[in-house]
Amino acid sequence: MGQFFVETDGGRDRLEYTEYGTGDAWVVLLPGLLIPRRMHDNLARTLASAGAHVVTLDFLGHGRSDQPDDPMAYSVTQFAEQVVALLDHLGAAQAIIGGTSLGANVSLEVAVIAPDRVKGLLVEMPVLDNALEVAIVSFAPMLLAARIFPIGISAMRFITSRVPRGIVPWWVGIGLDTVEHRPGALAAYVHGLFFGRVAPPAAERRRIQAPALVVGHPRDPLHPASDAEMLASELPNATFEKATSMLEWRRSPERLDLLATKFVLDCWRPTRRPRRAAN
Structure with missing residues (x-):
């Protein structure tokens, strides 16, 4: 595990990450909305065992990174800038940037603001045009609860923080970490994402x-396959893969892990120079 700091208008904030593997074949994996970075632990280990140098990151407001109460601290663009700052901190000239849901959107933003730093994109269930209404309906109650009924959010945080993660299933622990937010930081986070560039x-x-x-x-409904298909048709060098279900990469990851590993290795495989024709 490691940490680095980013400077914002509100001050200096700490972000935390985990590294798997070694070498220069960098891969950065980014989590979904409010979910800690350890959601990608298994994929990170799989890619590292194949020779990649993988880093999972907690954005600001996620997991063990700082959680400021300022809405201006949270946006997809700022999360993308944090990824670039991570690459600078690691000394990585380029990396494959990948993520799930919010992490997928941030990956795309990194490719826009720093295209020379992106070796490839590993994008799972992006949230684009066809998901807007469902996203608003899903997360507006969270913002209202944090603003109007903060004691309820604090009570939930009090309860979940006292559940030992070692005694519950792995995904249950991730769920507990996801809801363990202070009401002020949670409200600021959702407010910032709602009114920023998605x-x-x-x-x-x-x-x-x-x-x-x-x-x-x-x-x-929140991550319709139509958004992913649309994105694949827009990107000039994209391949689309349809999962068998919403839970395939969580419960039976072997097929998609294999596809992701092949993609990562292909991206980092040295380009062969054409042989000079014999005289």
């Missing part, structure tokens, strides 16, 4: 040249 617009997405593997889920 993802690069289509015109900018079409200019992303990095190779991409885009994974979509069927029957997922």
Whole structure:
């Protein structure tokens, strides 16, 4: 585990990350909305065992990183800038940037603001045009609860923080970590994302040249497969893969892990120079 600091208008904030593996074949994995970085532990270990140097990051407001109460501290663009700051901190000239849900959107934003730093994109269930209404309906109550009924959020945090993570199933522990937020920070986080840029617009997405593997889920109202398919059609060098279910990469990850590993290795495989013709 490691940490680094970013300077913002509100001060200096600490972010935490975990490294797996070694070498220069960098991969950065980014979590979903409010979910801690350890959601990608298994995939990170799989990619590292294949030779990649993988880093999982807690954005500001996530997991063990700082959680300021300032809404201006949270946006997809600022999360993307944090990824670039992480690459600078690690001394990584380029990396494959990947993520789930919010992490997928941030990956796209990194490819827009720092295209020369992106070796490839590993994008799972992006939240784009077809998910807007469901996202608002899903997360507006969270913002209202944090603003109007903060004692309820504090009570939930008090209860979940006292559950030992070692005695519950792994995904239950991640769920407990996800809801363990102070009401002020939670309200600021959701407010910042609601009123900021959610993802690069289509015109900018079409200019992303990095190779991409885009994974979509069927029957997922918040992350419709139509968004993932649309994104794959927009990106000039993208491949679309449809998961068998919303939970395939969580419960039976072998197939998608294999696809992701092949994609990562292909991105980092040295380009062969054409042989000079014999005289």
